[in-house]
Amino acid sequence: GVQHINPAALGAPHGYTHVITVDGGRTVYIAGQVPLDRHGQLVGANDFAAQVRQTFENLKAALAAGGANFSDVVEMTTYVTDMAQVDTYRKIRNEYMRDPMPTASLVEVKSLFRKDVMLEVSAVAVVPASSAHPPVRPAEHTP
Numbered sequence: 030g031v032q033h034i035n036p037a038a039l040g041a042p043h044g045y046t047h048v049i050t051v052d053g054g055r056t057v058y059i060a061g062q063v064p065l066d067r068h069g070q071l072v073g074a075n076d077f078a079a080q081v082r083q084t085f086e087n088l089k090a091a092l093a094a095g096g097a098n099f100s101d102v103v104e105m106t107t108y109v110t111d112m113a114q115v116d117t118y119r120k121i122r123n124e125y126m127r128d129p130m131p132t133a134s135l136v137e138v139k140s141l142f143r144k145d146v147m148l149e150v151s152a153v154a155v156v157p158a159s160s161a162h163p164p165v166r167p168a169e170h171t172p
């Protein structure tokens with residue numbers, strides 16, 4: 030079946046779902062994660078490195094909510110508002126992810142959903158059938 034999950038560790042989503050699992054939890058779709066905390070407050074105003082870190086912490090929480098982790102990610106899409114900061118992006122990403130890396134796309138965009146948000150990262154994960162990660166189902170936002 031299809032499960033829709035909005036972990037309380039992530040800011041309440043407006044008009045989308047943070048995590049959707051399909052195929053009995055084998056495939057996990059993660060909505061574009063942004064550098065907001067669980068209360069929807071920006072982390073790292075004008076600080077790209079801090080924004081990358083918060084975004085990856087949110088991805089980690091989103092993957093865990095879907096019973097996955099970074100090693101299960103097969104595709105990721107990263108949107109940045111300033112490609113000149115790509116080295117900082119890669120350095121911090123590599124603190125969370127290691128080889129073999131997923132397929133990926135990286136694009137610069139004019140703007141994201143808030144003017145102060147400098148990146149957004151979405152992902153798809155495939156959990157191995159043999160995987161022992163039990164889905165973490167923390168408190169969820171209620172609709």
Ligand SMILES: CC(=[NH2+])C(=O)[O-]
Binds near residue numbers: 043045060142
């Ligand atoms: C932040 C985000 N993923 C959205 O759709 O607004």
